[in-house]
Amino acid sequence: MTTTLAEQAVADFVQEWSTAEERGDHRALDDLLAKDFVGVGPRGFVRSREEWLARYSTGTVRNLSFAVSDLRIRCYGETAVVVAAQTQRSVNGDADASGAFRFTLVVVRQDGRLQLAGLHLSPNAAPAGA
Known part of the structure; x- marks a missing residue:
């Protein structure tokens, strides 16, 4: 039995996860997020697991599209760090929440399955000099 996470897994x-986010599927996300999940938003706010799920269960956040690209995966035993790009067309309440972002995910194997332990979003600005 291997103790490392395979990049494909x-x-x-x-x-x-990105399909559940796009659909606003709080039930699927409930299964995917670790019990101690912490999410950091693009403006530095911190959300607990319950707060992250409530964005969708209350209908506050709605996504029209949610696409992930440029995955860079590094595996360390039972943990993986993923850096990727994300674009979304979304609303948060009445405000437009669309944008392009970079994110870092911390994926862990707990109780025999993969779970998302942490997420950090940053606005994806053009590189200097572009």
């Missing part, structure tokens, strides 16, 4: 997990 992590890539598949990220696809499952």
